[in-house]
Amino acid sequence: MTAIVKVSLLLLLICTGCDSSRMDSTPTPVILEIPASFPVLEIPQDNPLTEEGIALGRTLFFDPILSIDSTVACASCHEPASAFSDPLAFSQGVDGVTTRNSMPIINVGWMETLFWDGRAMSVEEQALKPVENEVEMGERWDQVVKKIKRHAVYPAMFDDAFPSQSITPELIAKAIAQYERTLISADSKYDRFRAGEATLTEQEILGMNLFFNERGDCFHCHGTALFTDNRYHNNGLDEYPEDLGLAAITNHPTDAGKFKTPTLRNIEYTAPYMHDGRFETLEEVVEFYNSGTKYSETIDPLLGNRRQINLSEEEKAALVAYLKTLSDPGFLSTH
Amino acid sequence: MFSNIQRFLPCLLLILLVSGCDLFGGNDDPEEGVVGVSFEHYGNEQIVTLEQSSHQSEAGHSFTVTLLEYIVTDIALTHEDGTVVSLKGSHYVNKDNPDTWTIASITIAPGTYTSLSFRFGIEGSENVFGALERTLAVDNMIWPMMMPMGDGTTERYHYMRFEGRYGTDGTFRIHNGPSGGGDYSFPVSLPIDLEIDGNSETIQVDMHLDQWLTGPNVWDFTDYGMIMGNPGAQALLQANGSTVFAVKN
Numbered sequence: 191m192t193a194i195v196k197v198s199l200l201l202l203l204i205c206t207g208c209d210s211s212r213m214d215s216t217p218t219p220v221i222l223e224i225p226a227s228f229p230v231l232e233i234p235q236d237n238p239l240t241e242e243g244i245a246l247g248r249t250l251f252f253d254p255i256l257s258i259d260s261t262v263a264c265a266s267c268h269e270p271a272s273a274f275s276d277p278l279a280f281s282q283g284v285d286g287v288t289t290r291n292s293m294p295i296i297n298v299g300w301m302e303t304l305f306w307d308g309r310a311m312s313v314e315e316q317a318l319k320p321v322e323n324e325v326e327m328g329e330r331w332d333q334v335v336k337k338i339k340r341h342a343v344y345p346a347m348f349d350d351a352f353p354s355q356s357i358t359p360e361l362i363a364k365a366i367a368q369y370e371r372t373l374i375s376a377d378s379k380y381d382r383f384r385a386g387e388a389t390l391t392e393q394e395i396l397g398m399n400l401f402f403n404e405r406g407d408c409f410h411c412h413g414t415a416l417f418t419d420n421r422y423h424n425n426g427l428d429e430y431p432e433d434l435g436l437a438a439i440t441n442h443p444t445d446a447g448k449f450k451t452p453t454l455r456n457i458e459y460t461a462p463y464m465h466d467g468r469f470e471t472l473e474e475v476v477e478f479y480n481s482g483t484k485y486s487e488t489i490d491p492l493l494g495n496r497r498q499i500n501l502s503e504e505e506k507a508a509l510v511a512y513l514k515t516l517s518d519p520g521f522l523s524t525h
Numbered sequence: 526m527f528s529n530i531q532r533f534l535p536c537l538l539l540i541l542l543v544s545g546c547d548l549f550g551g552n553d554d555p556e557e558g559v560v561g562v563s564f565e566h567y568g569n570e571q572i573v574t575l576e577q578s579s580h581q582s583e584a585g586h587s588f589t590v591t592l593l594e595y596i597v598t599d600i601a602l603t604h605e606d607g608t609v610v611s612l613k614g615s616h617y618v619n620k621d622n623p624d625t626w627t628i629a630s631i632t633i634a635p636g637t638y639t640s641l642s643f644r645f646g647i648e649g650s651e652n653v654f655g656a657l658e659r660t661l662a663v664d665n666m667i668w669p670m671m672m673p674m675g676d677g678t679t680e681r682y683h684y685m686r687f688e689g690r691y692g693t694d695g696t697f698r699i700h701n702g703p704s705g706g707g708d709y710s711f712p713v714s715l716p717i718d719l720e721i722d723g724n725s726e727t728i729q730v731d732m733h734l735d736q737w738l739t740g741p742n743v744w745d746f747t748d749y750g751m752i753m754g755n756p757g758a759q760a761l762l763q764a765n766g767s768t769v770f771a772v773k774n
Contacts, residue, residue, distance in 0.1 A: 402670070403669070
């Protein structure tokens, strides 16, 4: 090698500030495998999925570095074993407990709004919220960025995932959002039944029929392949809702007591139920819809006023059996 | 100088001819235009505001609307020469989402158009879940296979979900779609007088919600609850649908 070439290479390395092993580090695009029964998945153009971004997001998701005292990670309140929800009615944060049950993180790529009250308009926006929540993580974003910048591993991971970009709260949220979009669950017994690869028991079929007809009438809110309509309803929990839900965000009195419809996929693993975790079991949930809904001014017309379905014990048990066919055990362990 | 002009004059004339230039006036050939369609929703001639505006049913109930979403298909214009110009295969409208109120403008041939037509809902054999665009909103229009449909083989789509409150504490849900093997979608043809010659036009289609509740059949909320499995109720709504739509003039 001539002296000129050597000098040129040295200059190039100096000019590019280069670690020669990282010179060509372009993130590797990832195309998610979308279940055939699901609607179109829209991924933001400014946050395409990459192997490096997903890996970074996963690491961040399980790392308590985001909280002020390094005790609470995203996964603390969204445990994989509970289908990325919390077995506690209210989650333990750095300073007390939350006021609502943690929603499961399942198929969130298909959600146009997030949280029980819809205060986030994207997965990225959702990922930004818990850090500065005083109860949940209690940390300032500028402190999180400092901790990550001086971390032994994260700077290189960010450089791999987002080359030439400064580490910011938005970039951290983008990485977490990339990971969360990979949390796709679509391999339940019911999915395999629909694909002709499994059979349901007579009891499960009875429950399925109740779920999808107007008597049980679960399907109007939980009827798509996602088992949520991604909308907000007052489902008759309280005559005078103390938690305003959607109305606290929109300031519309007509939204009082409305909460986002949660997915029923993996519902077996996401107890307790409702926004405040008031029901411990699926049996309690079914009994509530059977006989316990309360009238209020904003109750959803789908529930009518003071609805009584009068399901028999056999029918209630069948509904629970059907709901358990929506379990996807593999989802709990593959992430 | 003059000889130069003489030399280039034939070329100049040729260029003018080839370029279609008319030295003595504008081009009279009619030109293509663009047409869009928008949907607006009224109750007793008052624009509907979800959860707020109050309207009156023929049966004597005051009511408010909490949800209104529906699907129209085969949207087309008919030219005075009988030519049918398709505007869009299917369109989903949700009163809560202004983005869905308009069918984007498309370019059409010049001339006079005499009617706008569409089908309210989806024609029987084409009403198969998955046949329409797979958005979250359209997927929510699913009409499950367990609902009485005749063959019971697959999911379909609701034509419309129209829900609300009436009186002091009543609620109603008018869901129409295929039921008991019957197809209760129906064609709508609205007369228009639309001249296209290089212009851009939007045709406003008004849905008069109070008309679902009368003409010819008076719909009393207290008589109907869940009607997806009720072909008789679906037939009543289908008949009432004949006066629901109008073009804003």
